[in-house]
Amino acid sequence: MQKRLAEQAARLGQGSLWELVTGDPARATDFALRVGPLYANFARQHVDREALAVLFDIAREADLPAAMRRLVDGEPVNFTENRAALHTALRGDLSPARAARDAHRQAGEALARMEALVARLHADSRITDVVSVGIGGSDLGPRLVVDALSRPDAPVCVHFVSNVDASAIERTLVGLDPARTAGIVISKSFGTQETLLNGAILRDWLGDGTRLFAVSANVERAGREFGIAPERMLPMWDWVGGRYSLWSAVGFPIALALGMPAFRELLAGAAAFDRHAVESPLEDNLAVWHALTAVWNRNALGAAAQAVFPYDERLRLLPAYLQQLVMESLGKQARHDGEDAGIDTVPVWWGGVGSDVQHSFFQALHQGTQQVPADFIGVSRSDHGHEGSHAAMLSNLLAQTEALANGQPSTDPHRRYPGGRPSTLLLLDALTPSALGHLLALYEHSTYLQAVLWGINAFDQFGVELGKQMATKLLPALRGEAEADDPVTRELLSQIRAPR
Numbered sequence: 001m002q003k004r005l006a007e008q009a010a011r012l013g014q015g016s017l018w019e020l021v022t023g024d025p026a027r028a029t030d031f032a033l034r035v036g037p038l039y040a041n042f043a044r045q046h047v048d049r050e051a052l053a054v055l056f057d058i059a060r061e062a063d064l065p066a067a068m069r070r071l072v073d074g075e076p077v078n079f080t081e082n083r084a085a086l087h088t089a090l091r092g093d094l095s096p097a098r099a100a101r102d103a104h105r106q107a108g109e110a111l112a113r114m115e116a117l118v119a120r121l122h123a124d125s126r127i128t129d130v131v132s133v134g135i136g137g138s139d140l141g142p143r144l145v146v147d148a149l150s151r152p153d154a155p156v157c158v159h160f161v162s163n164v165d166a167s168a169i170e171r172t173l174v175g176l177d178p179a180r181t182a183g184i185v186i187s188k189s190f191g192t193q194e195t196l197l198n199g200a201i202l203r204d205w206l207g208d209g210t211r212l213f214a215v216s217a218n219v220e221r222a223g224r225e226f227g228i229a230p231e232r233m234l235p236m237w238d239w240v241g242g243r244y245s246l247w248s249a250v251g252f253p254i255a256l257a258l259g260m261p262a263f264r265e266l267l268a269g270a271a272a273f274d275r276h277a278v279e280s281p282l283e284d285n286l287a288v289w290h291a292l293t294a295v296w297n298r299n300a301l302g303a304a305a306q307a308v309f310p311y312d313e314r315l316r317l318l319p320a321y322l323q324q325l326v327m328e329s330l331g332k333q334a335r336h337d338g339e340d341a342g343i344d345t346v347p348v349w350w351g352g353v354g355s356d357v358q359h360s361f362f363q364a365l366h367q368g369t370q371q372v373p374a375d376f377i378g379v380s381r382s383d384h385g386h387e388g389s390h391a392a393m394l395s396n397l398l399a400q401t402e403a404l405a406n407g408q409p410s411t412d413p414h415r416r417y418p419g420g421r422p423s424t425l426l427l428l429d430a431l432t433p434s435a436l437g438h439l440l441a442l443y444e445h446s447t448y449l450q451a452v453l454w455g456i457n458a459f460d461q462f463g464v465e466l467g468k469q470m471a472t473k474l475l476p477a478l479r480g481e482a483e484a485d486d487p488v489t490r491e492l493l494s495q496i497r498a499p500r
């Protein structure tokens with residue numbers, strides 16, 4: 001794959017995107033797809049039709065349609081842990097396979113139980129606030145969706161705490177009244193240090209355990225560690241990866257903040273995209289286009305970074321969410337046969353919200369020496385009623401993608417914009433739960449398909465374990481009860497412990 005992509009990149013050269021677009025004006029419409037409320041335009045990616053044909057050949061040879069089926073059928077696509085990754089079964093039943101149907105049934109039962117708990121909490125007029133404790137996949141998804149979609153008239157105000165730094169929970173609890181607050185501890189494993197520490201602080205602060213809930217695949221431990229009764233516990237399963245889990249009871253805070261109908265709409269939006277991703281032919285498949293252009297940028301153009309810029313304040317947490325989804329999924333170098341992937345895998349994903357980012361780091365994107373492909377995300381219709389501001393937002397979005405792509409010549413090298421900087425534009429008709437469901441499902445499937453193309457596992461995360469184990473081993477040294485083995489760590493500990 002690498003060789004074929006490199007050949008195409010060499011043929012295309014460094015030419016400007018302006019030349020590609022003006023040389024083939026139909027690409028503005030031909031390189032675009034719509035799935036319900038989500039429109040995507042790839043015309044400003046640095047590919048032409050010949051390079052695209054090669055990419056689609058690669059997709060065909062990798063049999064991406066079969067890979068999508070394996071995913072939704074509940075085959076053990078998480079091959080290092082011999083598990084399925086059935087997040088699609090949490091939001092739809094597009095597979096007749098036994099594992100998928102079972103998963104969908106369990107998900108439906110959990111959803112019904114969650115709905116009853118949501119109704120109970122909403123009916124309790126004493127409860128004004130909810131504190132959700134979790135980290136990584138048990139935090140970023142719900143936090144993003146609540147931040148993106150909650151309204152000022154939300155039935156309860158949901159707060160999120162993740163960091164083990166207790167300043168986070170201190171700051172959250174300071175303005176709250178324990179008698180009017182419910183708590184949720186979300187942890188698939190119920191073994192995550194940060195969540196257990198914050199959960200214990202929350203439990204003690206709440207005092208009355210009747211307002212503490214848990215979401216976990218480890219019911220036994222949640223009961224033992226926190227004394228949470230089974231009726232206040234919602235399930236997770238080992239067939240859902242943490243970073244793919246916001247569609248499960250991990251979305252309890254979402255349902256509390258937005259209401260159950262909005263949560264169901266979010267699921268339905270994602271399910272509609274799932275159907276598109278599974279059933280559409282390769283050339284009409286938005287997830288495939290997104291994955292192929294990502295692989296192109298990484299392996300043909302050698303881009304070591306990928307940016308994401310939502311031009312909508314409500315999506316400001318999307319970059320952080322995508323960093324976990326994409327980098328934890330694709331930050332691998334071993335293929336399924338144990339051999340080295342032999343190709344560069346995930347670039348560094350980063351980003352920020354427009355238009356703020358234009359006034360901080362966009363200088364480097366326009367004139368820096370490194371090319372950073374970017375996903376720009378816009379929302380066509382605003383909901384705030386300030387049309388002048390919305391027009392300014394959209395004009396900035398369009399201007400940036402154009403400036404990055406086309407550049408501007410100048411005799412003064414300091415004032416020259418080289419252009420040729422690729423981007424994809426994703427447009428949502430409006431920021432509805434359904435549209436957001438579509439968008440997040442696109443990124444999930446694109447991530448999985450990139451993993452298939454690279455031959456790596458999108459669903460494990462062994463890379464995060466070593467640091468966790470070492471942190472646990474260092475706790476006695478921090479308490480002064482032991483010494484660290486590593487001389488540098490020893491010196492650092494002596495600096496930390498020295499009274500000043």
Ligand SMILES: O=P(O)(O)OC[C@H]1O[C@H](O)[C@H](O)[C@@H](O)[C@@H]1O
Pocket residue numbers: 135136137138186187188189190191192195242243328461464
């Ligand atoms: O839900 P938990 O078991 O508490 O896990 C929370 C998070 O921590 C882990 O270290 C992983 O890196 C994440 O994938 C996971 O989402």
